Amino acid sequence: MADSQAAMLRKTPLNAMHRKLGAKMVDFGGWDMPVEYPATGGLVAEHKAVRNSVGVFDVSHMGDIRVHDLQTAGAALAAVQHISMNDASRLQLGQAHYSAMLYPQGTFVDDVIVHRLRDQDFLLVINAGTREKDVNWVRDNTKGFPCEVVDLSDACTQIAIQGPRAADVVQKLTDANLSSIRNYWFTHGKLCGLENILIARTGYTGEDGFEIYVPSDQKTSEEVWEQAMNAGREFGILPCGLGARNTLRLESRMSLYGHEISNDINVWEAGLDRFCKMEKGDFIGRAALERARAAGLSRTLVGLEMIDRGIARDGYRCFNESGELIGTVTSGSPSPTLQKNIALAYVPPAMAVLGTAIYVEIRGQKYKAGVVATPFYKRARKSDAASGSSSARAT
Amino acid sequence: MAYPANYRYTKQHEWIDVKGDVGIVGITNFAQVQVGEVVFVELPKIGMKVIAGQAFATIESVKAVFEIFAPVSGEILETNLALQTEPEKVNADPHGAAWFAKLRVANPAELKELMDAPAYEAFAPDGCA
Numbered sequence: 150m151a152d153s154q155a156a157m158l159r160k161t162p163l164n165a166m167h168r169k170l171g172a173k174m175v176d177f178g179g180w181d182m183p184v185e186y187p188a189t190g191g192l193v194a195e196h197k198a199v200r201n202s203v204g205v206f207d208v209s210h211m212g213d214i215r216v217h218d219l220q221t222a223g224a225a226l227a228a229v230q231h232i233s234m235n236d237a238s239r240l241q242l243g244q245a246h247y248s249a250m251l252y253p254q255g256t257f258v259d260d261v262i263v264h265r266l267r268d269q270d271f272l273l274v275i276n277a278g279t280r281e282k283d284v285n286w287v288r289d290n291t292k293g294f295p296c297e298v299v300d301l302s303d304a305c306t307q308i309a310i311q312g313p314r315a316a317d318v319v320q321k322l323t324d325a326n327l328s329s330i331r332n333y334w335f336t337h338g339k340l341c342g343l344e345n346i347l348i349a350r351t352g353y354t355g356e357d358g359f360e361i362y363v364p365s366d367q368k369t370s371e372e373v374w375e376q377a378m379n380a381g382r383e384f385g386i387l388p389c390g391l392g393a394r395n396t397l398r399l400e401s402r403m404s405l406y407g408h409e410i411s412n413d414i415n416v417w418e419a420g421l422d423r424f425c426k427m428e429k430g431d432f433i434g435r436a437a438l439e440r441a442r443a444a445g446l447s448r449t450l451v452g453l454e455m456i457d458r459g460i461a462r463d464g465y466r467c468f469n470e471s472g473e474l475i476g477t478v479t480s481g482s483p484s485p486t487l488q489k490n491i492a493l494a495y496v497p498p499a500m501a502v503l504g505t506a507i508y509v510e511i512r513g514q515k516y517k518a519g520v521v522a523t524p525f526y527k528r529a530r531k532s533d534a535a536s537g538s539s540s541a542r543a544t
Numbered sequence: 545m546a547y548p549a550n551y552r553y554t555k556q557h558e559w560i561d562v563k564g565d566v567g568i569v570g571i572t573n574f575a576q577v578q579v580g581e582v583v584f585v586e587l588p589k590i591g592m593k594v595i596a597g598q599a600f601a602t603i604e605s606v607k608a609v610f611e612i613f614a615p616v617s618g619e620i621l622e623t624n625l626a627l628q629t630e631p632e633k634v635n636a637d638p639h640g641a642a643w644f645a646k647l648r649v650a651n652p653a654e655l656k657e658l659m660d661a662p663a664y665e666a667f668a669p670d671g672c673a
Contacts, residue, residue, distance in 0.1 A: 192606050392607045
């Protein structure tokens with residue numbers, strides 16, 4: 150890979166750190182990002198570290214949009230309600246939830262985690278590849294609301310510390326009491342000597358974990374990264390790349406923009422009904438979703454497990470027993486946890502029954518797969534504070 | 545890992561070890577490092593006729609799919625079925641136990657197009673797998 154090519158890609162403040170660690174770097178939506186760290190074991194070891202202990206990810210390429218009131222009380226909430234499908238009025242201060250921004254057709258601009266920082270102050274965390282599109286879209290669609298939209302994307306280094314030992318690691322770095330933070334809640338606290346750091350119990354791995362937002366200068370970013378690595382050494386913490394991030398989220402059936410969700414797929418098809426609050430009042434995309442619901446589904450997202458020897462990959466075509474084309478794989482990979490080859494695919498609802506045989510075309514040959522329940526992997530929940538009340542993700 | 549002096553190498557990072565009119569084909573150490581942990585190997589059918597540069601086998605990491613190209617034209621005589629159950633051999637011993645196929649070389653002149661070990665060693669660090 151020519152360095153001149155890499156130079157054109159955008160870099161996070163931790164780029165030099167990844168290179169120092171010998172990461173294999175890839176172009177991810179225009180960003181020069183680590184896909185895995187072969188020197189410390191590589192993708193499968195990283196995946197297992199997160200499932201069994203703890204791993205750390207640089208997710209600074211993700212975007213952050215703040216929406217807050219100027220003078221008019223209530224404008225920020227009204228704006229967020231208008232542009233996203235979940236009910237932000239239900240969020241308490243210090244709480245976050247999964248949501249999505251929709252086009253008028255009921256399809257996806259992007260999915261988003263909405264954090265309620267103050268009564269009329271929200272932080273929307275968005276995807277890397279859609280950052281500029283999202284920021285422009287939020288600005289354009291909140292023009293009628295007297296609130297301010299601030300793009301904080303370049304101000305934050307976002308680090309995800311994920312796994313059953315994540316709380317042990319992060320607790321060593323902060324004076325905030327993490328045991329009182331439930332899943333999909335957050336706090337602000339002193340972390341690595343830095344004041345007022347946002348510490349959220351969120352993630353994209355299906356494990357317990359935290360996402361922390363620190364100032365984006367290289368020195369601070371590297372210090373926090375190294376302190377997290379040092380704090381996690383006793384638990385065998387590993388730096389983790391986008392490769393493990395993808396297999397972890399796929400096992401947990403979390404959507405990825407451009408795969409399970411896109412500007413061509415609507416909320417019902419993607420199976421994200423529980424995050425879409427039709428009763429909250431109007432929002433962009435609602436009318437189209439009403440119509441789509443009345444019309445019924447033509448395709449739905451299912452989990453597949455390969456029965457024949459082969460790995461289904463993104464974009465591979467799906468066929469029924471009689472050889473008719475019925476759908477497409479959106480994500481597929483070997484599952485390091487299950488030791489099986491798994492995939493998500495859009496198929497007609499009639500083909501979505503558990504156990505249905507679906508044939509995936511791999512290099513011109515058809516390989517048998519079966520429809521299975523999702524998520525493919527679900528972590529065992531402890532009856533501790535983290536599940537003291539139903540989480541945003543589960544409602 | 546040293547590149548055996550008696551092998552010949554392609555720009556796509558395959559090697560071929562020719563004895564008489566039979567060549568043994570595998571991928572180079574440079575290639576296996578680029579691919580990462582190999583979790584799946586798909587081998588050609590015995591008797592398949594391949595032409596130089598044609599994809600004849602596939603390997604997959606957790607993340608991605610890579611094709612293996614025939615260094616020269618020929619007919620597949622034998623494949624290394626052990627790789628189907630132990631794909632990790634490709635990482636462990638790319639120049640030895642993890643050979644992919646034996647083929648009957650159809651046109652020995654094609655071997656002259658390939659690199660020798662010193663030439664490949666000079667090429668590989670800048671190449672793209």
